Amino acid sequence: MVKLIIGGTGSGKTKELIDQVNTAVKEEKGSVVCVSRGNKLTFDISHDARLIDATDYPIKDYASLLGFLSGIHAGNYDITRVFIDGLYKITGVKDVAKAEAFLDALDAFSAQHSVNFTVSLSEEPSSATESMKRFL
Template sequence: MVRVIMGVKGTGKTKQMIDLINTAVQNEHGNVVCIERGPKLTYDINYKIRLVEASHYDMKGYEFLKGFISGLYAGNYDITHVFIDSLTKIVPSEATSLEVENFLDWLNNFGEDNNIKFTVTISADESLASDGVKKYF
């Protein structure tokens, strides 16, 4: 299952993400992972969350990010929820691009196959989202 939270800067995406992360750690029976760019969530989320600083890994494309997520899961089959904060900043791209749609579809399939939930934020105007992205709202 994939859920996308989309909006321009200042619309409360990060606050909503923090609330969802902290709720997940209390309600999930497995491990929760958060991939972010920059250390902005370090002091706002529960210490039990596995926080991954994406800029340490030089993610230049969605294929890399797919491999990265697959590797996280291969190393820990107890992951039940992955949060990705600011997807288009972690992997620079347009929020309306086919690459984003394909990545979200891959996440959805990977999540269904492995029983993992994904929550993704995208910093862009919601009205610009393509139908391929909107289906995950």
């Protein structure tokens, strides 16, 4: 399952994601991972969640992010939830069509490996494609 948190800058996406990460840590039986750009969430999310600073790794587009997430899962099959804070910021590519294709690939990965993803996206909800809307 992929869940999308979408909204413009300053709409509270990161706060909602932080709340979901902290809830997941309490409720999930498996490991919880949060990928963000920078270390701004260090003191906001529970220390029981694995916080990964994407800038420490060579993530430069959607394909490399998908490969990165696949590698994280390959190293720890106990991961049940992954949160991605700021898809456009992490990939460095603000392209609705590429983001849509990434979400579809992530959904297929989720179904195959039983990992649930929550992705925040800085985009006006009216700009979401029909395919993206199924993840809201």
